[in-house]
Amino acid sequence: MFARRTIDQSNGLADEAIRSTQRVANEALDSLAGSVLDMRHQAAPLLNRANERAIALARRGVEAVRDSSHQLRERALRASDSTTNYIRGEPVKSILVAAVAGAALMALIELLVRSRQRN
Numbered sequence: 001m002f003a004r005r006t007i008d009q010s011n012g013l014a015d016e017a018i019r020s021t022q023r024v025a026n027e028a029l030d031s032l033a034g035s036v037l038d039m040r041h042q043a044a045p046l047l048n049r050a051n052e053r054a055i056a057l058a059r060r061g062v063e064a065v066r067d068s069s070h071q072l073r074e075r076a077l078r079a080s081d082s083t084t085n086y087i088r089g090e091p092v093k094s095i096l097v098a099a100v101a102g103a104a105l106m107a108l109i110e111l112l113v114r115s116r117q118r119n
Contacts, residue, residue, distance in 0.1 A: 087094040
């Protein structure tokens with residue numbers, strides 16, 4: 001009898017220890033889940049702000065490229081107009097400059113070809 005009572009008491013204590021451990025574990029998990037939710041709620045505005053900043057930065061980059069492209073196009077048009085006006089005003093001089101530039105380019109190419117043939 002005494003042994004049986006001792007076994008029953010031990011079983012009861014073990015069951016209570018298991019239930020207590022389960023309760024503590026459940027409370028810890030609930031607390032952890034609450035902390036995760038709090039962190040998630042705190043992180044959401046930060047992520048939204050970071051996303052908005054990234055979008056604004058990308059827009060500024062696109063605008064900068066667009067502005068640079070526009071300025072480059074305008075410079076090219078001015079250079080083209082300037083060249084056209086110079087050729088109209090100085091046709092003989094323009095032909096001579098083009099001929100000298102062409103001759104210089106041909107001489108450079110010939111030098112490069114000869115140096116490759118030697119090697």
